[in-house]
Amino acid sequence: MNLAQDWWEAVVRGFTDTHTTAVPIPALLGILACAVVLSIPRATWRWFGLYVTFVHELGHAYAALMTGRFVHGLRIGLDHSGRLVSSGRSPFGAAWSGFWGYPAPAVVGLCLIAAFASGRSGAAMSIGALILLVSLIFLRNLTGILVAVLSAAIAQLLILFATPTVVNYVVLVLGVALSVGGVRDLFKLAGVHTRRRDRLAASDAFILGRTTGVPAFVWLTGFTVVITGCAVASVWLLWGILTV
Numbered sequence: 295m296n297l298a299q300d301w302w303e304a305v306v307r308g309f310t311d312t313h314t315t316a317v318p319i320p321a322l323l324g325i326l327a328c329a330v331v332l333s334i335p336r337a338t339w340r341w342f343g344l345y346v347t348f349v350h351e352l353g354h355a356y357a358a359l360m361t362g363r364f365v366h367g368l369r370i371g372l373d374h375s376g377r378l379v380s381s382g383r384s385p386f387g388a389a390w391s392g393f394w395g396y397p398a399p400a401v402v403g404l405c406l407i408a409a410f411a412s413g414r415s416g417a418a419m420s421i422g423a424l425i426l427l428v429s430l431i432f433l434r435n436l437t438g439i440l441v442a443v444l445s446a447a448i449a450q451l452l453i454l455f456a457t458p459t460v461v462n463y464v465v466l467v468l469g470v471a472l473s474v475g476g477v478r479d480l481f482k483l484a485g486v487h488t489r490r491r492d493r494l495a496a497s498d499a500f501i502l503g504r505t506t507g508v509p510a511f512v513w514l515t516g517f518t519v520v521i522t523g524c525a526v527a528s529v530w531l532l533w534g535i536l537t538v
Contacts, residue, residue: 297454301453305420305424305453308417311416311458312413312416313416313458313461315458315462317466318536322532322535326470328467328471329470329474332471339475339478342471343475344372344374344441345441347441348370348376348438348445349399349402350399350479351368351377352398352429353397354378355378355391356394356425358378358382358387358390360390361382361384361391362384363381363384363387363391364380364381365432367433368432368433369435370435370437370438371435371437378391378395385506392498392505393498396479397476397524399472400473400477400520400528401476403468403470403472403473403528404469404473404531406469406472407466407469407470407473407532410462410466415461415462415464418465419449419452419453419465420453426445426449429442429446452464469528470528473528476525480517480521483497483514483517487499487511487514499514
């Protein structure tokens with residue numbers, strides 16, 4: 295058995311095959327409950343929030359790469375803090391990279407739900423598996439490496455061994471959970487700017503305001519518009535895939 299060849303064939307198959315799964319109302323309610331359980335209670339958010347932080351930091355990293363910036367590495371803390379180090383000459387690139395952290399989980403969540411709705415969960419899983427493998431080169435601390443390795447390992451196992459129906463449900467659950475997590479983080483950020491101003495130095499909006507001269511509330515508004523838009527679109531897609 296050539297495991298590497300089987301893995302690559304499974305990745306390619308994800309881009310070519312389509313598979314739809316009917317979602318009755320009780321199943322969708324169960325999925326929503328799982329997403330809430332992962333993203334709201336502190337006991338579970340302590341761990342799932344690390345993955346959301348990972349997606350947040352990857353949002354910064356890939357946005358930086360889009361503008362030609364060089365990514366030196368990223369770190370993730372057990373307290374859900376994160377830090378990306380990148381360099382480049384373009385002020386626009388720095389601002390673009392700085393913006394796409396908080397919206398990233400909601401954007402990825404919407405993409406996963408859209409992939410499920412269109413029968414392209416396999417493609418979403420293949421893309422995710424490849425992105426997670428590439429992302430391993432960015433990590434520079436133990437917590438980040440563990441989160442990345444675990445995420446990448448689960449993705450590769452699903453690619454190799456899971457049935458299309460299982461992949462569909464995993465993609466949908468993860469999409470909804472990331473959407474809820476993205477909204478949760480937005481409320482947390484708003485709380486930093488209104489009630490916990492002693493933590494402002496760690497806020498992306500504050501950092502962007504300080505480095506660009508554009509007030510932090512403008513960046514907060516931008517985060518809110520993107521995340522809210524993704525959440526509304528996600529709800530619309532979920533409504534569209536319901537079957538009785």
